[in-house]
Amino acid sequence: MILRSAILYASGNQLLRQWMEHSANARPLTRRFVAGNSLDDAISAVRELSAEGLLSSLDTLGEKVGGEEEARRAAERYVEVIHRVSILGLPVSVSLKLSQLGFDTARSLAEENLERIAAAGHETGVRVEVDMEASPYVDGTLALVKQCHRQWGNVRVAVQAYLYRTEEDVRELNREGISARLCKGAYREGRAIAWHRKPDVDENYRKLTTLLLEEGTWPAIASHDERMLKHARAEIARLKLAPERYEFEMLYGIRRDLQRTLVREGHAVRIYVPYGEAWYPYLMRRMAERPANLLFVLRNWLR
Numbered sequence: 001m002i003l004r005s006a007i008l009y010a011s012g013n014q015l016l017r018q019w020m021e022h023s024a025n026a027r028p029l030t031r032r033f034v035a036g037n038s039l040d041d042a043i044s045a046v047r048e049l050s051a052e053g054l055l056s057s058l059d060t061l062g063e064k065v066g067g068e069e070e071a072r073r074a075a076e077r078y079v080e081v082i083h084r085v086s087i088l089g090l091p092v093s094v095s096l097k098l099s100q101l102g103f104d105t106a107r108s109l110a111e112e113n114l115e116r117i118a119a120a121g122h123e124t125g126v127r128v129e130v131d132m133e134a135s136p137y138v139d140g141t142l143a144l145v146k147q148c149h150r151q152w153g154n155v156r157v158a159v160q161a162y163l164y165r166t167e168e169d170v171r172e173l174n175r176e177g178i179s180a181r182l183c184k185g186a187y188r189e190g191r192a193i194a195w196h197r198k199p200d201v202d203e204n205y206r207k208l209t210t211l212l213l214e215e216g217t218w219p220a221i222a223s224h225d226e227r228m229l230k231h232a233r234a235e236i237a238r239l240k241l242a243p244e245r246y247e248f249e250m251l252y253g254i255r256r257d258l259q260r261t262l263v264r265e266g267h268a269v270r271i272y273v274p275y276g277e278a279w280y281p282y283l284m285r286r287m288a289e290r291p292a293n294l295l296f297v298l299r300n301w302l303r
Helices: 002-011 014-021 024-030 039-051 068-088 107-124 135-152 166-176 198-215 226-239 256-264 280-289 292-302
Strands: 055-060 092-096 128-130 155-160 179-183 220-222 247-251 269-275
Touching: 039 055, 039 068, 039 269, 055 068, 068 092, 068 107, 092 107, 107 128, 107 135, 128 135, 135 155, 135 166, 155 166, 166 179, 166 198, 179 198, 198 220, 198 226, 220 226, 226 256, 247 256, 256 269
Parallel strands: 055 092, 055 269, 092 128, 128 155, 155 179, 179 220, 220 247, 247 269
Antiparallel strands: none
């Protein structure tokens, strides 16, 4: 817990972030977990994953944009990604954060940008996945996703098992036929709204996994925890679910052995592939989720 708190503190340190993102010495830190700086880098990674039977979701890294113009540019980049992967025929969705699309400037700006991206996805058959951010974003994110789903029907939203409210949110998403991606959660939240003990988070994750597999629409079970995956596979077998009824999602560069094992077993597995220069907050959250990742990265850096 102390190491996780220290990592989360570092993730908010702007001076450290600026140094890391612009230092050539930091690139070895990112190779395993970030596909590269450009869309071409990301497409190369997607092709390698596809050759192994793995699906992908592309995330153009960046969050909390500075204003309307920057938010519109972020939306334009996502539209470009959607058209590019559609032309290439790659098995890809796109993942984004509403803070990238101007949510902090004006909700209407994020709404306009999300609808533009969802419309492009609907036109090309590329699904849009909306990441969940810290608790102040949850209500607004769910509201915009529901609105977008009613119009375009090709949106999936992440939900976080460590929040007390998530069971109610999942039930509502299930009733509306909106696809959800179940994560454990990686932001620092207060005890008034979130579980802090790992056994409590794990128990809720298993409960929500069952709820999504029983009642959800094409849910994604996003975890690298073998115990959570064992529970999900048992529920899939119990419910006799066909592979096209659900997905597993895992992060680029983490537990590659599990990714391939799931594919060999006949499951659909989608890999979350981040790329871009603004990689620091993303990497810090990955370290906080699983501090063992920090030791892995440091060992490779020292080599």
